Amino acid sequence: MKRRKFLQVASVTGAGLAAGCGTGEPDKWMPYLVPNDDLIPGIPTYYASTCRECPAGCGIIVKTREARAIKIEGNPDHPVNRGRLCARGQAALQGLYDADRVTRPMKRNGAVWESVSWDAALGEIATALAAAAAAGANRVACVTGAGNGVADGVTDRFLGAFRSNRRLRYESFAMEPLREATRQVFGTATVPRYDFGAARYILSFGADFLETWLSPTEFARGFAASHGYQQGRMAKYVACEPRRGMTAFSADEWVPPRAGTEHLLALGIANSILRQGKARVSGGEADRLRGFLARFDGATVSAATGVSEETITRLAAEFADAQPSLAVGGGIAGQHRAATQVAVAAHLLNVVAGNVGRTMSLPASSLWDRVSGHADMMRLVQAMDAGDVDVAFVQGANPAFALPGSAGFAAAFGKVRLKVAFVTALDETAQLADIILPDHHFLEAWDAIEPLAGVTSFVQPVMQPVGDSRQASDVLIALAQQAGRTLAGGQPTTQALVAGNRTGLSELLRKGVTGAPAAGRAARATADFARLTYEAAAFDGAEGGLPLIPVPSASLYDGRGANKPLLQELPDPATKIAWQTWIEVHPTTAARLGVRTGDVVRVAAGQAGAEAMVYVWPGIRPDAVAMPIGQGHSAYGRHAQGRGANPAMLLAATATDAAGALAWSQVRVTLEKTGVFRPPATTEGSARQHGRGIARSVAFTAISAGHAGHEEHEPYTAAERRNMEAHEAAKDSAANLGVYAASPTKWEMTIDLSRCTGCSACVTACHAENNVPTVGEDQVARSREMSWIRIERYFEGETDGSAFQVAQIPMLCQQCADAPCEPVCPVYAAYHTPDGLNGQIYNRCVGTRYCANNCPYKVRYFNWWDYGAPNDPRYAFPGALHYALNPDVTVRSKGVMEKCTFCVQRIRHAQNDAKVRGRELVDGEFTTACAQTCPSEAIVFGNARDASSRVARVRQDERGYVVFGQLNTKPGITYLSRVIHGGEGEA
Known part of the structure; x- marks a missing residue:
């Protein structure tokens, strides 16, 4: 019996035996009574919307399959981001499918949350609103996030119906x-x-x-x-x-x-x-x-x-x-x-x-113009503390986490008679509320905002709500009606308000944006600025302390991203640490204090204190320390709660600047050793290149003189130099291409290090596109992270002062034409495709890891555990997170090796589509996930055999080189050296 026949028989008989072993509830499968012409199984549907992960308002295109969202990309027609997207936008689906998402209304009963119906919750709130309106003006308050659109206008009209002007569009980073x-x-x-x-x-x-x-x-x-x-x-x-x-x-x-x-x-x-x-x-x-x-x-x-x-x-x-x-x-x-x-x-x-x-x-106007800041919030805290607020609504803001403890928000909020929180997850502010109302995620909601003057960007639902949630603005409209109030110019739903009197709404929603940025204007300087005092900023605390610089997180922002494992596991661009809180210390200062990387210290500011792990590096002055903002949640879900420290707890709420903004940098701190050592969960290897020429750079003056500078800094042996010269001479020759010489396609990539900023949006996009699992703090600390792309960071030059340079390079599978990983695989799981890819057959792989040992780039990753296994609660995707999986990509199992595939599923989809339509592929009609999202357009992908393709042209740049070219692996990725103004080239 042949192997294929055996597997067919075994699968059928095995299924029959299993069927006779249980009496589970019968499932009923029913076809559509009337098939939906727009829904074809296996064919994606796309929706244009607007990202609300931060106030910037980037346009997005959401890919859905079988009525569930599976991937977010930038909207090419949007004037803010022109088709690009940051890491936070790429991870937004994890908020939609959050395992700790609130899916039904709840009411506090002592220390316990009890489920209630929407009717009961709205009835109680409407009664409280009617009483507040009878008590006088300004008895109702609403705290939301930044906004200037349709839903934002509903909140204004809602408060107007109750004669209140207590409206805050609160942002912890309010500018x-x-x-x-x-x-x-x-x-x-x-x-x-x-x-x-x-x-x-x-x-x-x-x-x-x-x-x-x-x-x-x-x-x-x-x-x-x-x-x-x-x-x-x-x-x-x-x-x-x-x-x-x-x-x-x-x-x-x-x-x-x-x-x-x-x-x-x-x-x-x-x-x-x-x-x-x-x-x-x-x-x-x-x-x-x-x-x-x-x-x-x-x-x-x-x-x-x-x-x-x-x-x-x-x-x-x-x-x-x-x-x-x-x-x-x-x-x-x-x-x-x-x-x-x-x-x-x-x-x-x-x-x-x-x-x-x-x-x-x-600009003529800005989304930031009406954003409330620290001073506005402190005035509301005073009003609540004085008992002047009877009903308070919070939606899209978390002041209980963002404000220093000395602000007294929790105590003042507790004095409000009825506190209502519209939330997707139970954050610190929601935990203080009386009634929780599940709010739509922005991918389930309607809105139209103005991110730039003259530009209207639409927000529309891309799928049905995950739980029993409702849009907050619709709830406010209903509450006003129940309380006997009428909203000025109100309509029954936010969707109707978005539609308004717009003509061609379907086309507007398809495009997602309308209008063009209004031209800004010049202005002459006034003399008002001379009234300010221009002295060095004061820092509280003893003179012997070190000024503390709290730093926003590129991934977690102000902490709102902390409940997303994809962002928690994204290494910090500077320190390469994930999942943890650290305090950055200069090597000179660390030597003086007797601390090293991994030592846990108490960061003390007067009576306040927080514990953090030391990270020693030269990117900070010796007379200061820095600490990231975003961790230290006491609520907000399993991925955020109880993790790290919040530097806001070290600050005084009364320390402000001339604008009334909270002075984030206001205290001197001392570092007290605790005797505890915590291994940093870092993806950093060596901080130096050791002359290997991995991430190269060249001075602007040198390249302007026609000198790319590659050969100056590589200590090649004679044999290595011969390999390099042979590769350069024969890289496109038929003899070098072997059995695939006649193939019209060879997929390659170029990465311009002068454009790469190290933002890691490519890392997150790869995770989302290719079902790459997150493994948690413990596994990252053991160097078992699974990211197919890592951003390597190296220091160049002397780090005693500030003259050193930082070299960054995205490192992923190089898709080598002479790949060392392929011949060592005993089961032929690693193989070469006719179009130049290093393929990986997952169901062949037996996990010997020989391929990883033989890879000089260290870009193969081993599944130590069965990530995503539905029957193992330790590793299963919690809650509804599995809905974000890409159905075109296999979820790998324990014991399997994986790596970058150049998004082969996208390649095959485009090839099949072109074949069905009877045409050739067109350069640029598709690309990899990393190249598509890269905000700086550093990554170019395409067919190198097509001389007219962009990748073929870019790879001929004089700055082009391949990493470890002396090994003669013939990589399919060409890097372009970074050019530095005033630089001396690579150290």
């Missing part, structure tokens, strides 16, 4: 200093528009514009367009901040001033521009600026900031000479007591250099 600075300098309290793509020189004073600041996906695209090397041109970027994070990794130069003095450095640069006669202002404006800036001379600023006079003078000349340039400031990491002054100083630099109206402009 109050930036808005106040714009008012001080230009007379309008708004957030400016920034055009990174037009800038030829960028100065950043603590603005993490590639991570969490304003609109990072939009900015990444513009930044890559200007700073990415192309045709002999690229902008220079200098980061002026005491800590070097992911955004500053892309900087050509890092200039670290003392914490709290960033504004003084910026003003010193502006003064130097005027002194050098390079200012692009004249008349009375120039005289006014000259008089104000005169006190910020080089010697004074140098003494305050620790930055040399020579550096200040040089930066001023470079910034003024490169036209147009751009200065930005006002990020959360630099939000101290002088945060408004930092943003003012950045504005003044743009005024002096003539950038206003060119790379920076004032």
Whole structure:
């Protein structure tokens, strides 16, 4: 009997035996009575919507299969992100299918939550609302997240029906200093528009514009367009901040001033521009600026900031000479007591250099204009504490977590007679409520928002609700009716409001967006900014302490992403740590304190304290420490609760800046050793390349002179050099291509390291597309992570000071033409396809791991456990998370090796579709998940045998190289060396 026949017989008889062993409940399968013409099994349906994971409002396209959402991509027609998406947007489905999602209304009974019906819950709330309305005005409060759309307007009209103006659009990162600075300098309290793509020189004073600041996906695209090397041109970027994070990794130069003095450095640069006669202002404006800036001379600023006079003078000349340039400031990491002054100083630099109206402009309106900040929240806390609020609603905000404990939010909120939380998950604020109402996830809801002036972006349901949830705005409409109130201009549902009087609504919803960004305007500087005090920011605590810099998380944002395992397992771009909280310490400081990476210390600020693991690295000044924001939840689900520490608990709510914003950097802390050691859950290997030429770089001056710089830094042996030369000469020859020489297709990839920012959106997109499991903190600490792509980070140069460079490179299966993994597999699970892929047959693999041992790139991953097994609660996808799985990709089992496949399922789908339609594949009609989402467009994928394809053209770039080319593995990925302004090439 042949093996195939045996398996067929065994499967049938096995099924028959199993059927006779139980009496389970019968299932009834029924066909559609009327088949849906739009629903074809196996064929995806796509919906255009808007991402609400942060206030930026990126457009998205959601892929659904059999009425469930399985993948999110950027919307190419959307002016904010142009088809690209960040890691948080890629992980949004895990919020939709959250295992700890609230699926029914609940009411508090002591310390216990009890399920109630919607009618009972709404009846109780309506009664309380009627009583509050009878008691007078302003007895009802609503706290929501940022918004300016249809649903947001319903909340306004709801409060108006109850004669209340207690409305907060609360964001923990509300950008109050930036808005106040714009008012001080230009007379309008708004957030400016920034055009990174037009800038030829960028100065950043603590603005993490590639991570969490304003609109990072939009900015990444513009930044890559200007700073990415192309045709002999690229902008220079200098980061002026005491800590070097992911955004500053892309900087050509890092200039670290003392914490709290960033504004003084910026003003010193502006003064130097005027002194050098390079200012692009004249008349009375120039005289006014000259008089104000005169006190910020080089010697004074140098003494305050620790930055040399020579550096200040040089930066001023470079910034003024490169036209147009751009200065930005006002990020959360630099939000101290002088945060408004930092943003003012950045504005003044743009005024002096003539950038206003060119790379920076004032919009007609901004989504941020009505966002409430810390001062607004503290006023509401006072009102609640005084008993002036009878009914409070919270939706899309978590102030109990975001505010310092000293704000007294929990105690004041407890004095409100009825507290209602619209939530998808029980976070810290919801745990304080009386009634929980399950809210729609944004992928189940209707809305229309304005992310940019002149642009309307639609939010529409992509599937039926996962649980018994309702949209909060619809509930407010119903509550007003039950309480005997009428909303001004109200309609029965939010969907009807979105439809309104719009013509061609179906086409608008198909596209997902309408309108075009309104042109910004230039403005002249006023004199209001001179009223502020321009001194170094003060820090509370003993002089011997170290200023603490809380840093927003590129993945968790302000903590709202902490309930998503995909984001928890995404390594921090700077430290490469996942799942944990750490405190960053400079090597000099660590030696003085006697601590090492992994030591758990108590971070003490007066009577407050938190425990965190030490991470020693050179990316922070010796006289400061840094700690990420986002962990430390006491609620919010199994993946967030009880994990790490929240630095907000170390802060005083009364410490604010000139705009009333919470000063995140306000205290000095001491580090007290606990004697506990915790292995960091890190994906970092060596921090150095050891001369292996993995992530290469070249100086701008060198490549401009026609010198790519590859050979200078690789210590090849004679044999290695012969291999390299032979590979270069024969890489496209028929003899080298072997049995596949006649194949018209060879899939390859290029990755431009000058454009790659290390944001890790590709890592998350790969997880989501290819059903890559998350393994948890313990397994990551054992180096058993499963990510098919890792972003390797290396330090180059001496790390004693700030002159070192950071090299980053996405490392994935290189799809080698002469792959070392293939010949060592004893069962032929690893094989080569005719179109140039290193295939992996999962049901052949027996887990010897020989392939991983023989892979010089270390990009094969072994399933130590049966991740996703439905019958094993330890490893099964919890709750409904399995609904996010891609049905086109096999879920691998225990003992199986896996790796990047170049998204072979997408390749085969496109090939089959082209075959059915009787045509050839067109370059660019599909791409891999990583290339599709990359915000900076660093990754290009295609058929290298097609000379007209983009990948074939890019791989001929003079900067192109292959990693470990001397091994003669013939990789299918070509990297383009990073170009550094002022760099000396690779160390």
